[in-house]
Amino acid sequence: MKRQELIVSALDHGTVIDHIPCDRLFEVINLLHLDQMTSKVTIGFNLKSSKMGTKSIIKIADRFFTDEELNQLSVVAPNVTLVIIRDYEVVEKRPVSLPDELHGIVHCDNPKCITNNEPMQTFFHVTDKQHGVIRCHYCNHEQDIRKVKLV
Amino acid sequence: MPLRGKDSELWHIFAQGLADNATLYHRQTTFEMNRSLVTIADHSREKIEYLIRMAQEFERRPNRLILQGRIVATLFFEPSTRTRLSFETAANRLGARVIGFADPKVTSGTKGETLKDTIMMVSNYADVIVMRHYLEGAARYASEIAPVPIINAGDGANQHPSQTMLDLYTIYQTQGTLDNLNIYMVGDLKYGRTVHSLLMAMRHFNPTFHFIAPDELAMPTLYKDYCRQWGIKYVEHKDFDADVIAGADILYMTRVQRERFTDLMEYERVKDRYLLKLDMLSKARDNMRILHPLPRVNEIEYSIDDDPHAYYFQQARNGLYARQAIICDALGISLEDIQNDPTIIK
Ligand SMILES: [Zn+2]
Numbered sequence: 109m110k111r112q113e114l115i116v117s118a119l120d121h122g123t124v125i126d127h128i129p130c131d132r133l134f135e136v137i138n139l140l141h142l143d144q145m146t147s148k149v150t151i152g153f154n155l156k157s158s159k160m161g162t163k164s165i166i167k168i169a170d171r172f173f174t175d176e177e178l179n180q181l182s183v184v185a186p187n188v189t190l191v192i193i194r195d196y197e198v199v200e201k202r203p204v205s206l207p208d209e210l211h212g213i214v215h216c217d218n219p220k221c222i223t224n225n226e227p228m229q230t231f232f233h234v235t236d237k238q239h240g241v242i243r244c245h246y247c248n249h250e251q252d253i254r255k256v257k258l259v
Numbered sequence: 260m261p262l263r264g265k266d267s268e269l270w271h272i273f274a275q276g277l278a279d280n281a282t283l284y285h286r287q288t289t290f291e292m293n294r295s296l297v298t299i300a301d302h303s304r305e306k307i308e309y310l311i312r313m314a315q316e317f318e319r320r321p322n323r324l325i326l327q328g329r330i331v332a333t334l335f336f337e338p339s340t341r342t343r344l345s346f347e348t349a350a351n352r353l354g355a356r357v358i359g360f361a362d363p364k365v366t367s368g369t370k371g372e373t374l375k376d377t378i379m380m381v382s383n384y385a386d387v388i389v390m391r392h393y394l395e396g397a398a399r400y401a402s403e404i405a406p407v408p409i410i411n412a413g414d415g416a417n418q419h420p421s422q423t424m425l426d427l428y429t430i431y432q433t434q435g436t437l438d439n440l441n442i443y444m445v446g447d448l449k450y451g452r453t454v455h456s457l458l459m460a461m462r463h464f465n466p467t468f469h470f471i472a473p474d475e476l477a478m479p480t481l482y483k484d485y486c487r488q489w490g491i492k493y494v495e496h497k498d499f500d501a502d503v504i505a506g507a508d509i510l511y512m513t514r515v516q517r518e519r520f521t522d523l524m525e526y527e528r529v530k531d532r533y534l535l536k537l538d539m540l541s542k543a544r545d546n547m548r549i550l551h552p553l554p555r556v557n558e559i560e561y562s563i564d565d566d567p568h569a570y571y572f573q574q575a576r577n578g579l580y581a582r583q584a585i586i587c588d589a590l591g592i593s594l595e596d597i598q599n600d601p602t603i604i605k
Contacts, residue, residue: 220395222374222392222394222397222400223396225374225394226373226374226400228400245399246395246396246399246400247394247396247415248395248396249395
């Protein structure tokens with residue numbers, strides 16, 4: 109635990125994403141396009157966690173995301189914790205929540221859907237947040253958010 | 260609860276109820292700015308009644324030049340001769356010119372091209388695009404990118420709003436109202452896109468539905484849930500006979516197709532049980548009318564064609580008036596314009 113605290117506190121200005129399940133780490137990296145980022149990114153993988161056994165953590169210096177960007181994370185990792193740090197101070201610490209809409213993240217499981225046959229962004233409405241039901245804006249097919257494939 | 264495409268239009272309405280920003284934005288883009296018709300589920304009671312009044316005007320005077328100088332494109336990415344002829348006749352009888360294709364296989368213009376490119380290209384030429392596509396959601400997508408209105412003439416198993424509009428018009432025409440009717444649906448209620456759309460569109464009019472279908476093709480639970488949610492009364496019947504039919508205002512027949520059955524023994528057992536025979540009309544109400552989206556195979560005995568309750572051929576003709584109304588509405592032509600139309604051909 110000491111080690112992780114060190115990683116978090118070492119960030120003086122930026123965003124920390126904590127409690128990422130290890131098997132979802134790379135999806136989170138892709139979702140936030142961290143590979144294209146110019147600022148300093150620190151990734152902790154297979155860290156010990158009293159809550160989760162092992163976890164991953166990502167620390168992004170000098171970068172703040174919109175709520176929409178961050179809430180997209182809930183699709184791949186619903187239990188992550190966000191920590192926003194400005195000038196050495198933790199100004200916000202909160203869980204992510206499922207947004208009302210998902211743009212360009214989730215793949216539609218209907219092979220006859222236009223989004224699978226045309227170069228275009230997918231678009232889902234979250235119709236039931238409690239049960240994690242999403243509906244394709246185009247073909248109207250519903251999916252369970254725990255079973256989705258990412259784009 | 261995974262949904263099939265046919266069931267899914269339901270959720271469109273659920274979502275509409277939520278009136279989230281996206282839906283509001285979307286309705287604005289499709290029905291005010293852009294005037295496209297993607298699904299009947301977007302229409303209010305008032306809008307349905309408005310289109311019915313428009314169709315009535317066209318039934319009285321179908322030949323006009325109100326669309327003279329306009330170009331209607333009919334893009335059939337999947338062939339459907341019936342629907343295409345109906346739309347093209349509607350446009351031609353109002354003086355429009357029609358361009359398009361009936362089958363993309365014979366049109367080199369669309370080979371390997373994205374839907375977007377085809378739509379953008381045709382938007383340069385036409386004032387409105389009628390499109391049928393084998394992919395679900397194609398019309399919704401086209402309506403979001405096209406600078407001209409899109410009329411959905413069927414997108415896979417998803418939506419076919421002009422069929423629903425002509426069904427509503429026919430019910431109104433035969434009953435003088437859409438309110439408080441007993442609507443009996445017979446045959447394939449599981450895969451029948453038309454019965455699902457009609458059921459949802461009727462939610463504004465306090466109907467009582469009666470579902471008559473073999474177990475394998477019964478009305479899906481989802482639509483029964485939908486009925487409960489909207490306070491729509493429904494009754495399920497096992498028998499299909501004169502006593503059951505006696506309570507009907509509308510008898511909506513559909514085709515029971517062999518290929519819908521997983522159990523062919525079951526098909527053999529039930530295939531004749533949902534055929535309508537002349538003697539089954541002995542107790543029918545005078546106002547009762549038999550509808551069918553056509554084509555039929557054998558589910559309505561041919562001797563019924565001359566019975567006063569038969570109405571399916573008139574129903575098909577109403578497709579013309581309903582589509583004239585849909586095209587004009589998409590082009591921003593109002594009921595008032597149509598009522599005061601100086602271009603009527605006597
Ligand atoms: Zn889809």
